Amino acid sequence: MLTLASDFGSPYPAAMKGVICSRTDARLVDIAHDLPRQDPRAAAFWLRETIPWFPPAVHLAVVDPGVGTDRRAIAVRVGDHAIVAPDNGLARPVVRRLREPTAAGDPAAAEPTVEAFEITVETPASSTFHGRDVFAPAAGEIHAVGVDAMADLGMLSRIDLDSCVDIEFPTPTVDGGTIHGEVLVVDDFGNVITNIPGDELADVETVGIDGTSVPVVETFDHVDRGETLVTVGSHGYVECDVNHGRGDEAFGLAVGDAVRLSHGR
Amino acid sequence: MLTLASDFGSPYPAAMKGVICSRTDARLVDIAHDLPRQDPRAAAFWLRETIPWFPPAVHLAVVDPGVGTDRRAIAVRVGDHAIVAPDNGLARPVVRRLREPTAAGDPAAAEPTVEAFEITVETPASSTFHGRDVFAPAAGEIHAVGVDAMADLGMLSRIDLDSCVDIEFPTPTVDGGTIHGEVLVVDDFGNVITNIPGDELADVETVGIDGTSVPVVETFDHVDRGETLVTVGSHGYVECDVNHGRGDEAFGLAVGDAVRLSHGR
């Protein structure tokens, strides 16, 4: 299996698929091709939240504002998964997540091993579409012959994972009864996903969001249509949402904005 | 084969695909993930118009404004098809359609049998994303082991189909020479699809739509670009369209609006 994720919209991903299908019979599954454009941080969030649901696969991920510069192309093997991406931090949050033990997993299981590689790049056909000319060929070859054979052929060179650019999502800070968080992403529905862990909402009926009292509910349907709500979203974080509406508009919040959550108000 | 349909936009469907691919090697085919948001009626129309073209498959369909409430999760077996959906009416129109004899079918063939099941739901990982945590696991398992094995394992419990929420599309009424219909859906092109059967347009050159005379044509190219037309659409219903334009804007019609069609005017 080979998954694809990018910010390329349409129809550019098709060229990547053609290149891959010329190298391997892998089953292709699209993660998304409308990842937040040229925003590796938000894209890294979505990769971390989707890729771990898949069985072992090669995962091609290209959100690459530095295309054509000297940023490296990398491949990271984590257990039986391999992530192929530009070295701009995109791959690291999902690599960390894949190393974590899962609730359903065997607690005695060893942590998956992680190895990082730089992809050897010949002069590519274009300086603006490395998705097609660098990353898709590498992902297809890795699927076809495996990371070890690629390394033996000099197509991959072992590097230190710590030498790769990292993206870390900010941790909320606590100041008395107030939690100072941040908006990580806004999804297609307009749901505002913060970095505040969902257990901050345990046993709470209302919270203050930037000073306004909002009901804490388990699910959207527990407030009327058009009403604001706060809930623990499917990623495990506090979300600021609207039933049948857009939370980003109702709360006036966008990616990167500060969110102040206070209990009991 | 396993088809997927939802109103989840992007990238949430990827998590469902990962969950499914962890359970089965089924070929995945997307129906759509931009079904009319939180609108089971319009979504049910599109499911009825697309799923019957497929060979026998498991069809996962999630448009679920009641996620996290006590609405049931159901699976309906119709012949060799199985539909997995929330119990909000989404599945019933396509189930009815799959029971109808087809023009190309053997008229002596028995009507396919229909059996409905409630999906046994353990406490899901989230209260807002049952597509990933309830429906995708069920659809994947049904594809992997079959409905009967699932029932034997207690993962499905037989229920009466008539106990499930239904969605029925309204039937037009006739008042003298006037047919009173309704807009069922508006498609991506802006074509206004009504509930008036196409045979109302037989041998007619113009019709009145809400009092305005519009030419009845076989296909778009029979009027100039930008001109309104009425035709029998690919679903067999009367459509109010514009050649190279949007019918919804030209006719001022939206989903649920009344449409008055009069012959000879």
Place this chain on the structure above:
Amino acid sequence: MLTLASDFGSPYPAAMKGVICSRTDARLVDIAHDLPRQDPRAAAFWLRETIPWFPPAVHLAVVDPGVGTDRRAIAVRVGDHAIVAPDNGLARPVVRRLREPTAAGDPAAAEPTVEAFEITVETPASSTFHGRDVFAPAAGEIHAVGVDAMADLGMLSRIDLDSCVDIEFPTPTVDGGTIHGEVLVVDDFGNVITNIPGDELADVETVGIDGTSVPVVETFDHVDRGETLVTVGSHGYVECDVNHGRGDEAFGLAVGDAVRLSHGR
């Protein structure tokens, strides 16, 4: 393998996929279903730039403003590829491209043979959705039994490729130091893709675009965010772009517009 391309948006392509899957187990890969709507010229550009990256396959392409008129349905075999499309020019640029020797190819290899066929069309189920009722069945059958068997069965009739409608992209003209080109397409990013060959930018640091001086760079990141640039795009043509922005808006250019490129100004 069977690829699909159309301007059908969603969910109409699902009906085509169902029809195809009822005829063949072909692996399906979407090229795009948001090709420029009812614009065979722009769609033909994208087909030419994506299909040649694929291994031999049946390629279904439907952008068909003349649906329901007497325009023919055709299939063109080029080497081991087959293109199935309306006879409106859509297929011809990619057919030409597939006949060209590739940089990576064997220079002694024979040019692939090309054969054109008219698809025999029985009265289709609809007059407005030949994607589902004419082209998808033909593409599915061609994948299942092959072009020769289809011809033997009378489902395809050999025709002269030159009898098929053609689309030719305009060639720029040169007037002293000025190149008069045209915008072929604007992509999802807002990048303005002209018909001016990229080698016009060799050894040039700035060019005049419609009289304004713009830096010529190898890649987006070589100018600041929000700044205009001219580069050789991934299709080999001169593109007028903006780093982290939309070139079409910054340059005020749309499909079909004239572009005047002057060196050294």
